[in-house]
Amino acid sequence: MRRGEAMHYLKVLCGFACVLILASNVWSMSRWSEARGVYDDICYLRQAHLFQRFGLRGLDTDISRDDDRYLAAKLKQIGLPTWSDTATAPCHTPMPATKKLVMQYPPGTGFVLALFPQGFQVIPLYALATAAIFGFALLAISCARSASSILLSATFGCLAIYLMINPAKASYSVAPTMVICALTGYLTAKIFLAKQRQHRLVLTGLVGLLIGLAVNFRLPNLFLSSGYFLSLFVPFLLSRKIEAALQGMVFGATFLVGMAPTLVANAINAGSPFATTYGGPDVTPPDLSFGILWTYVADMQFVLLVLAIAWTILMLRRRRGSGTSQVALVTAGNLLVNLAFFLSHAVFTPYYTIPVAMLSLWSLLFASLMQPEKIVDDDLAEQAAKARS
Numbered sequence: 014m015r016r017g018e019a020m021h022y023l024k025v026l027c028g029f030a031c032v033l034i035l036a037s038n039v040w041s042m043s044r045w046s047e048a049r050g051v052y053d054d055i056c057y058l059r060q061a062h063l064f065q066r067f068g069l070r071g072l073d074t075d076i077s078r079d080d081d082r083y084l085a086a087k088l089k090q091i092g093l094p095t096w097s098d099t100a101t102a103p104c105h106t107p108m109p110a111t112k113k114l115v116m117q118y119p120p121g122t123g124f125v126l127a128l129f130p131q132g133f134q135v136i137p138l139y140a141l142a143t144a145a146i147f148g149f150a151l152l153a154i155s156c157a158r159s160a161s162s163i164l165l166s167a168t169f170g171c172l173a174i175y176l177m178i179n180p181a182k183a184s185y186s187v188a189p190t191m192v193i194c195a196l197t198g199y200l201t202a203k204i205f206l207a208k209q210r211q212h213r214l215v216l217t218g219l220v221g222l223l224i225g226l227a228v229n230f231r232l233p234n235l236f237l238s239s240g241y242f243l244s245l246f247v248p249f250l251l252s253r254k255i256e257a258a259l260q261g262m263v264f265g266a267t268f269l270v271g272m273a274p275t276l277v278a279n280a281i282n283a284g285s286p287f288a289t290t291y292g293g294p295d296v297t298p299p300d301l302s303f304g305i306l307w308t309y310v311a312d313m314q315f316v317l318l319v320l321a322i323a324w325t326i327l328m329l330r331r332r333r334g335s336g337t338s339q340v341a342l343v344t345a346g347n348l349l350v351n352l353a354f355f356l357s358h359a360v361f362t363p364y365y366t367i368p369v370a371m372l373s374l375w376s377l378l379f380a381s382l383m384q385p386e387k388i389v390d391d392d393l394a395e396q397a398a399k400a401r402s
Contacts, residue, residue: 072281
């Protein structure tokens, strides 16, 4: 059997493994309930209900708009003792500036849930998001040019598909975030490996827009932009090249456009685009003692973070001066800022650092797969020389 045929069959086999994980996920999702007693779920569904009732005016989440008793009925369904008292509604925060009691979450998750019929929203959202992740896994496998890279892509692809159930199920906001992380990771690799300036600018704009859109699903996704801002603006400060400045401005502008729905929602609900609708532990100052560190060490997130950090270091050491090393610099900046925030944050969940870990791993994977043939050949020669010695 020729090498090309063997590679083809290996890709088919790996793709079939991803299909099995996908089928298992969809089967599990088909039995999910939208009434599992989680406050966050109910509030996301309430946001979706507002969009379905009022269209874009659903950005206004004031509790007074529950005149059809949708939220009250949901809270009664899960047995909340104070279900009829709107003043005690979970996930809602009083806003002194607007004198409203509003939902704390950004509007993106509710918007995508509103695309599906009421009562059957969560299952199709997760099934479609998982199918999208499956597509990126197949894309990675198809881009692989060696047996080892095929197996690496398949292993990571199967893991990414599985994560759409655990821990992505913990919050409806994670499912669309995971899709954006995969697409952004792919485009990030394309940015730094693109040769034409216009191509790089277009890709930079798309990445900025996607990360801005991610903020509409989870406000902490704002920190996913940190590595990009560092990698785009630091070179400008050092070199003063107009291209670096233009690329940074394009990223910043599209980033703001992407998160515009959240800014508008903040203005409506909190009185200012830059006023938060969150309250309680979410707005407490960082605890620089990093006391929550050991909670992360005991969680699956720690494994993903270690893999991302190790892969980043390896790529920085082996790809100095190349496009792949620039991707690694972006992931390094992202990991540093996100870990500093979440490890000093007062609250822990099993999915807080999943977005930055997955964005980093997708970026590194596609950068490795897309690297020029010359670099791949040099690596093979280096490995062969070490084996002979």
